[in-house]
Amino acid sequence: MRKIILSILGVLFIIGAFIIAKNLIDNKNKPRPVAAKVIKTVFTDTVKNTTIPIVIPANGNLTAKQRVEIYSEVQGVFRNGSYLFKPGQTYRKGQTLIRVDASEYYASVQSSKSGLYNSIAAIMPDLRLDFPDIFSKWQSYLNSFDLNKTTPKLPEMSSDKENYFITGRGIITSYYNVKNLEQRLSKYTISAPFNGILTEALATEGSLIRSGQKLGEFINPSVYEMEVSISKTFANILKVGESVALTNLDKTESYTGKVSRVNGSIDATTQTITAFIEVTDDNLKEGMYLEANLNAKSIDNAIEINRNLLTDNQEIFVIKDSILDVIPAKPVHFSDTKVVLQDVPNGTVILKRQVPGAYSGMIVKPFVETKDN
Known part of the structure; x- marks a missing residue:
């Protein structure tokens, strides 16, 4: 069992x-279930070759086109003037910026002028007797001589005898000594060379000023220049007088300048060339940082696309019958985000935006924008 x-x-x-x-x-x-094939929708664009302007981005700080560093050539006490010598003070052309006490030096100048006057007066009797034809000329000079005014120019010599006579009395030497002293006396007063504003003041009223001492800086706030460095590639293209679009860092203000100068040499270290952009605007201040777009040249029969659409093999993706393919392209200019291409046929459908994982032979679906009725 x-x-x-x-x-x-x-x-x-x-x-x-x-x-x-x-x-x-x-x-x-x-049998295993078959996974559904996913077809990516892509944004496309149709090629239309046109003339593409090449814009060179650059940036820099503004500096006044007219700038004067004020130095003293004499020594003395800084005397008060009509305006305080302070940063931000405006002056018109010819107004006194700095006045140095020149009372002692002024007395020596007046003494020399008096000596010249006495020397000429001493020869007048001899001129009346020996040179009666030129006596009236020198008499008129003495009559116009004013110790409180600039020494007038000596009369023109009409003959060698007159020249020898006047020179032998030391009058020519005395005259130029006086003019030299007057020239130095003028350095005790520094006047504004143009309408402008004081941006730096290194001396105060009542202080002792020494010869060679820097006293401040004076600028014309109506015209500014911006120095920019660009690639040597555009050395023969950039032209003086070209219009330049300028913007501030916040992109809230725009200005229009022009290329005023282009350096004739290339920096051996950076292989760049320096250009200067002139700009005028009441809202500008020295030291402002601006960005510039320089129009260098134009390229015919070209298109401009994003740099990420160009492959490492200098090719771009095109769409043929909903299938991706690649064609060679000729890049002629690169910017930070864009590339300019030539030799792309008109009517070619290309990608407008980069597609992750794109490859030749990939099936895609062009995006069609629908319009609301």
Whole structure:
């Protein structure tokens, strides 16, 4: 009986193993579900070759085109003037910026002028006797001589005898000594060379000024220049007089300048050339930082696209029958974000935006913009 039970259990175990094995085999051969193919939607653009202007970005700080560093050539005490010598003070052309006490030096100048006058007066009797034809000329000179005014120019010599006579009396030497002293006396007063504003003051009223001491800086706030450095590639293209668009850092204000000068040499270290942009505006201040866009040249039969659309192999993606393909392109100019290309046929459909993982042969769906009725 026991053997019969064991035999039955063995048969059942074999049948169960067979059924389990059959189920495993059936499940293994069951076809897997096919994943749905995803077609990416892309933004496209149609090529239309035009003339592309090449714009060179540059930046720099504004400096006054007319700037004067004020130095003293004489020594003395700084005397008060009509206006305080302080930064921000405006002056008109000819107004006194600085007046140095010249009372002592003025007395020596007056003494020399008096000596010249006496020397000429001493020869007048001899001129009346020996040179009666020129006596009236020198008499008129003496009559116009004023110690409180600038020494007038000596009369013109009409003959060699007159020249020898006047020179032999030391009058010519005395005259030029006086003119030299008067010239130095004028340095005790520094006047504004143009309408402008004082931007730096290094001396105060009542202080002792020494010869060679820097006293301040004076600028014309109506015209400014900005120095920019550009690639040597554009050395023969950039022209004086070209209009330049300028903006501030916040892009809130725009100005228009022009190229006033272009340096004739290239910096050997940076291989750049320096250009100067002149700009005029009441809202500008010295030291302001501006960005400039210089129009260098124009390229015919070209297009401009984003730099990330150009592959490392100098190719761009095109769309033919909803399939991506690549064609060679000829880049002629790179900017920070754009590239200018030539030799791309008109009517070619290209990508407008970069597609992650794009490859030649990839099936895509061009994006079609729908218009609301």
